Amino acid sequence: MENYAASYVRHFGSLRKTYLFSLRPGPNDLTDEVDGYSTGSRSNRAMYTAFFRYCRHHRHDRFHLLNSGPVPLLLALLAGVRRPLYHIHGTLFWKHPIDRWFLRCAWWMTLPFRPVFVANSRYTAGTFKRTAVPLGPVVVNNGFDAAPLLAGRRHRTRLRRMAYVGRMARGKNAELTVRAFNTIAGKFPDLELHFAGTGPEEDDVREHALSSPYRRRIFFHGWVGDMPTFYASMDLVLFPSSHESFGNVLVEAMINGLPVLTSDLPAFAEIQGDRSMFNLGDPLDVTAFIRNFVAAVERYAELAEKAFALSGPFAERFDMGKHLSRIEGIHADAEPGQNAS
Numbered sequence: 369m370e371n372y373a374a375s376y377v378r379h380f381g382s383l384r385k386t387y388l389f390s391l392r393p394g395p396n397d398l399t400d401e402v403d404g405y406s407t408g409s410r411s412n413r414a415m416y417t418a419f420f421r422y423c424r425h426h427r428h429d430r431f432h433l434l435n436s437g438p439v440p441l442l443l444a445l446l447a448g449v450r451r452p453l454y455h456i457h458g459t460l461f462w463k464h465p466i467d468r469w470f471l472r473c474a475w476w477m478t479l480p481f482r483p484v485f486v487a488n489s490r491y492t493a494g495t496f497k498r499t500a501v502p503l504g505p506v507v508v509n510n511g512f513d514a515a516p517l518l519a520g521r522r523h524r525t526r527l528r529r530m531a532y533v534g535r536m537a538r539g540k541n542a543e544l545t546v547r548a549f550n551t552i553a554g555k556f557p558d559l560e561l562h563f564a565g566t567g568p569e570e571d572d573v574r575e576h577a578l579s580s581p582y583r584r585r586i587f588f589h590g591w592v593g594d595m596p597t598f599y600a601s602m603d604l605v606l607f608p609s610s611h612e613s614f615g616n617v618l619v620e621a622m623i624n625g626l627p628v629l630t631s632d633l634p635a636f637a638e639i640q641g642d643r644s645m646f647n648l649g650d651p652l653d654v655t656a657f658i659r660n661f662v663a664a665v666e667r668y669a670e671l672a673e674k675a676f677a678l679s680g681p682f683a684e685r686f687d688m689g690k691h692l693s694r695i696e697g698i699h700a701d702a703e704p705g706q707n708a709s
Contacts (some may be wrong), residue, residue: 372457373434375511377401379692387429389422391415391436416443423447430699438474438500445481451702453695456487456505459495459613475500484702486695491634492613506698510614511691514683517623520600521679524627524672527665529560530604533595533617536567541608541631541651543569546576546586548606548661553582560585562602564592599624604668606661607631608651615639622682627675629664631657645674 373388377398380386387404390396392415399405406422408415420443423431427448433441435457444452462471478501485505487493493505532545542563549561563573563586570588577586592598599605605621605628612635619639621628630636631651640646648660664671 372455372510374398374401375688375692376432376695379696387426389419391419391440416440419443420447423449430703432695432699438471438478441483442474442478445478445483451482451484453484453486453699453702456485456492456496457613459492459611472500479503484698486698488614489635489638491638495613508691508694508698509686510616510619511688512616512619512623512683512686513688514623514686516596517599517620518679518683520596521623521625521676522600523625523676524603525669527556527603527668528558529562529602530606531562531564531598531602532606533564533598533621534607534609535565536563536569536573538569539610540567540569541610542567542573543576544608544651544654544657545606546573546580547654548608548658549586550580550582551658551662552665553580553585560587562586562598563588564590564595564598566590595620596624599626602626603672604629604665607636608648608657609633610651612636619682619686622675622678623686625676625679627668627671629661629671645671 374397377386377388378401381401385403387406388396388398388402389406389408391408392410393407396405406418408418416439419440423444424447427450431444431449431452433444433452433454435455441452441454462468485496485503486508487496487505488508488510490507493507497504530549532542534540536542545561549559553559574588577583577588580586589598599621603626605617605626607615607617607628607630609631612633614635615630615633618628618630618636628646629648630640630646632647632649637647648657648664651657
C-alpha cells in the first residue's frame with residue numbers, strides 16, 4: 369500500500385495540497401512530502417475517534433482510502449466526507465466468520481452515501497460484488513514505473529537463476545519453490561534459487577532449504593531495495609500463491625522480460641491472458657504442480673521468447689502514468705468543483 373500512497377502523494381502533490389492519515393502509528397517515509405501528516409492509534413477506539421475527527425475537519429476535501437476496511441469508510445461518510453474513493457486491493461473482506469455479519473453490515477451502510485469503489489482487477493471487483501455488497505467497482509489495474517524494469521530487459525537464453533519474490537506467508541507457498549528447485553537442480557548443475565522477501569513463514573522455508581541436497585545453491589536476500597536489478601539478474605520466477613487479488617510480481621517481472629510460472633488463479637489469468645503457457649495449476653496438488661513445472665522448464669526457450677515479446681505491451685498496459693490519470697479522472701468525476709486537497 370505504501371508504494372501506491374507514495375505515487376499518489378507525488379502525483380497529486382504537484383497539483384494541490386495533500387494530506388496523509390495513517391490509521392496506525394509507525395515509521396513513514398512520506399511525512400516530508402505531504403502538507404500535513406496525522407496518525408491514529410494502536411487502540412481501535414482511539415484510532416477510530418481520531419480518524420472521525422480528522423474527517424470532520426477535512427470533510428470538504430477529497431479522500432482516497434487505500435483498503436482501510438468498511439469501518440473507516442463509514443466513519444468518513446458519517447463525518448460528512450462526500451463521495452470518497454475507496455480503493456480495493458484484496459479479496460479477503462473479513463478475517464474470521466464472526467466478523468462477517470458486522471463488517472458486511474458496515475459495507476451496506478455506506479451505500480446510501482454513494483462512495484466510489486475502485487478495484488485493482490476484474491477478479492477483485494467480482495469478489496467484492498459477490499461477498500461484500502452487490503455493487504460493481506470501477507476496475508483500474510495497478511500501475512508500475514516501467515522505465516527501471518525496461519532498462520534491464522534482456523532476452524534470456526539459458527536457465528541459471530530462478531527466484532521466488534514476495535512475502536513468505538501462509539498461502540503464498542514459498543516452500544513449494546524449494547521442492548520445485550530440488551526436482552530439476554540435479555539436471556541443471558549451475559542452477560541457483562534466490563529468495564527476495566521476508567515474512568512469518570520464512571523460518572519454515574529456510575528449513576526446507578537446509579534439508580535440500582542442493583542447499584549451497586539456495587540464497588535468501590531478505591528485503592531487496594533495488595528490485596529492477598534483482599529481476600534483471602534472474603532467468604525465471606516461480607509464483608505459486610494460492611490467493612492473490614492482482615499479482616505485482618508477475619507484472620514487474622514480465623515488464624523486465626522475465627518469464628514467470630504461476631499457479632492457476634483468476635487474477636493471474638486476467639493479467640497473462642495465455643494461461644496454458646505459464647500456468648502450472650493448483651499449488652495444493654503438489655505432484656501435478658511440480659510435474660507441470662518440470663514440463664515448463666523443458667520448454668524454457670519458448671517461455672523466455674514469449675516473456676521478452678510481452679515486455680513492451682505489459683509496460684504500456686500497466687504504465688503508472690495511465691493509472692494515475694485514471695484515478696485523477698475518477699476523483700474529478702466523483703465530485704466536480706469539490707476542494708481537491
